[in-house]
Amino acid sequence: MTTINALDPGASPLDYYGYELRRLRETAHLTQRQLGDILNYTGSLVGQIETARKIPTPEFSVRADAALGSDGLLTRLVQLVLRSQLPAWFQQVAELEARAIEICTFQANMIHGLLQTSGYARATLGALDRTDLDDRTTVRLARQRIFEKEEPPVFWLVISEAALYQEIGGGDAMRGQLTHLLSFEEDPWINVQVLPFSAGAHAGLTGSFNLYRFASDPTIVYTEGYGSGHPTANPDTVKDCSLRYDHLRAAALSLKDSAELIRRAMEDRYGEQLA
Numbered sequence: 001m002t003t004i005n006a007l008d009p010g011a012s013p014l015d016y017y018g019y020e021l022r023r024l025r026e027t028a029h030l031t032q033r034q035l036g037d038i039l040n041y042t043g044s045l046v047g048q049i050e051t052a053r054k055i056p057t058p059e060f061s062v063r064a065d066a067a068l069g070s071d072g073l074l075t076r077l078v079q080l081v082l083r084s085q086l087p088a089w090f091q092q093v094a095e096l097e098a099r100a101i102e103i104c105t106f107q108a109n110m111i112h113g114l115l116q117t118s119g120y121a122r123a124t125l126g127a128l129d130r131t132d133l134d135d136r137t138t139v140r141l142a143r144q145r146i147f148e149k150e151e152p153p154v155f156w157l158v159i160s161e162a163a164l165y166q167e168i169g170g171g172d173a174m175r176g177q178l179t180h181l182l183s184f185e186e187d188p189w190i191n192v193q194v195l196p197f198s199a200g201a202h203a204g205l206t207g208s209f210n211l212y213r214f215a216s217d218p219t220i221v222y223t224e225g226y227g228s229g230h231p232t233a234n235p236d237t238v239k240d241c242s243l244r245y246d247h248l249r250a251a252a253l254s255l256k257d258s259a260e261l262i263r264r265a266m267e268d269r270y271g272e273q274l275a
Helices: 013-027 032-039 043-050 058-068 073-084 088-099 118-125 133-148 171-182 235-251 255-273
Strands: 102-107 154-160 190-195 209-213 220-225 228-232
Touching (some): 073 133, 088 209, 209 235
Antiparallel strands (some): 220 228
């Protein structure tokens, strides 16, 4: 079992974070419990983070930097920590998301991770495996910080109407998730279109896919299988998927009509489940 005396800061970003947190705390002459009281967390949590047994959140890092006068060190480090905790096959995708100037995605069955709420993300991640669920949810939601950049990517989501009715996490979670989608209605950077059942046969029947566009690098198409991701810059694949996406966006409802459909789904399907 890892002990604080044996922590190797070179072992991983998580170990390095724990090492630096301990160094900063001891420099400030604070015990774990004292620091926890200042941050409004338990001393036990501080100890778990210092020993690389618990993943820090961005919120914890901001508070710790303020309390310890560390000039944003932990806030910067936490991004590396969270990226490193993603499945190895998905880390390249997170890098694509962070570098892209435009992300276009078609989702046939569920809300894309970049727009998921905590309740929805937790339910999807815990469908078959509930181990370390809090940490895994934190890691997934941390990807959404790309929208907090000074110049965030343009994000365009075309989602099947079916995803509005696939009840993931229960009625409360779904209502919260659909409310979250509606919160982007006036956001020029994040656009949500619904592909209605009435569209019939469409260009996305082969499955979900993402397009990542960059300022100078070639466009990347990304598709996903069970436990594996498949990015490619093959020009023929990019051309085909770009055409498919244009057709999907044309077949989908307008932004305004999509929002209205989301409202109806939320009220008709999930409204009665809440007080």
